[in-house]
Amino acid sequence: MSQGLLDALPRPALVIDPAGRIARANAAALGLLGDAIVGRHHITALRQPMLLDAIEKVMADDVPAKARYLATEAKKDITLLAHCAPIKPDGGILIFFEDLTALEDADQMRRDFVANVSHELKTPLTAMTGFIETLQGAAKDDPVSRDRFLEIMQREAARMNRLVSDLLSLSRVESSERVRPTTEVDIATAALAVVGTLGPVARDAGVRIETGGLDAPCPIRADADQIAQVITNLMENAIKYSGQGTEVRLSLARDPDNRILRSAAAVLSVSDQGEGIDPMRIPRLTERFYRIDTHRSRELGGTGLGLAIVKHIVNRHRGRLRIESQPGRGSRFTVILPVSH
Template sequence: MNSETIHVIDELVTALPLPAVFIDRQERIAAVNEAATALLGPGAVGRHHITVLRQPLLLDAIETAFRTGERRVAAYTSTVARRDMTWSATVSPMPKAGGLLLVFEDRTEMAEASQMRRDFVANVSHELKTPLTAISGFIETLRGAARNDPAAQDRFLGIMESEATRMNRLIRDLLSLNRVESEERVRPKGKADLAGIVGAVMRNLGNLSDGEGVTLTAEGVEAPLLVPGDPDQLTQVVANLTENAIKYSGRGSTVTLRLTSEDANPMVLGPAAILSVSDTGEGFDPTHIPRLTERFYRVDTHRSRAQGGTGLGLAIVKHIVNRHRGRLRIESAPGQGSRFSVILPRNT
């Protein structure tokens, strides 16, 4: 290539907003832009493309494009700031320029979304398969060995009822999650009184706390505390957090619902209402905190299922809080209990 051609190629590659690389007829890298340098590392110009790109699928696409003169597309992966990145690399022959133009498109979010869908289907299938398998087995037993055994029939029917209730709870939470996700970008227009919501939730969960041997208390609920929001959804947030605290803090613990307000909170950039649900239970390792709001993630899978949990409650809470332009903060440590705080803006 003459100097004028090299200059034009440099300008072209530099002007592209995506990571771009030009490979000449000698199969060496002749030009890269700043985005490609960030992706591939410095010092690529002048080196044979094999020593820079390395990944077999992309190298095969480059070789095929050189041989046939046809555009090829290949996957390319990298790690940026400890995050796995997925790229679609398009290899375009440029015979008049004497080489190939390689352009990388970031497909990470699409790949992650696809993986999330696959994981979601697999998790739902697993969660439904377990109770269905149990019910099918008990039906077979009731028709056979337990046909004339009333005591066994009562015991098996009780277990079947429990498993059916679990499936109903899972389906209810899935529908609720779907609804709050679809509404997440629509800001609520009404007003909600957090003090009234806390009082209603405490009344509704009083029997549960008594049955679990947990003391349920409230602070800061003497006067109304109004926030912009959907009362039904905020009730769901308070109920989910309180029910979790009651079920998992352990007998003899105390669960406290506390309401406070601030004139300026950096998390919502203005006046805020803060609801915290804290317990004096055993707590958990804080390494779990970043994943707690993922669908079906559980700190203790066996215990959660035994308590009737679906693994969707905190995911629902997260989406409702997001819809209200709020923030969810989680604090816990082994032996020190847990605190779940919802920070909501008091002004629209």
């Protein structure tokens, strides 16, 4: 195989001659394996046992073979699939490498997601099963215990219902993330509606809700239900974690030339006076099921999906989500969305 043909291949590729030496390689292969591989015997240049076994099979049986190959690129571990094929009639072997890293990362995310969902559902189910067994036995004729256990079971069932609802919401948001909304929505009106809905929740928690900038219309191209969900999720989190006797502030500003979006934008902020968050943890807050304090989050009814849903909705609307916090100084979540023209 000519050098010109090798260079035309979009993936790392090299040729091993009948004597077992690397005869030529394209630029991508040199970048992956090093500039000094040409002329070296493939055993010393490639070294990984699975790939060497595949090459030996091609040499012995004159049939194609495949093998996984592990490498490092830009200080990151990557996984490749090496396709080895005999070159006929001249002899030798062509090897080209297919990058599987993205596929394996996606598969790992899927496995992690399934494991997390299973864990989140199993915990309340286990608790409920235990209480059912107790109610069928020792507590069957104890009205006080029966009422207490039924109350706990109701709370665990509600938690599972919230989790399933959030999973369905996340699925719907992800499926529509590439479709940009076209309906005009007044985000100020949506914010006022959320404040009205969550007012009783805040009062029960001993939290004051203050607002700013909601008196004037602010139209954006948006999905009305999703925008309401963003505001609701941020406000619910703020109320949950702010603490009794504190204040949660919801503000809306219009920025005619936002430096992040480089266009006119609506800037919606939710600030609380809670414990705050270590800045080192902030980048992970929008991961599915990530919680800083797992026990406290579950006690407060959190599913670990609220901010993941917010992130995907904001992405669909071509906006940005910013999180600012310091331990002991509360947190501020800011959503920046392009306004209608």
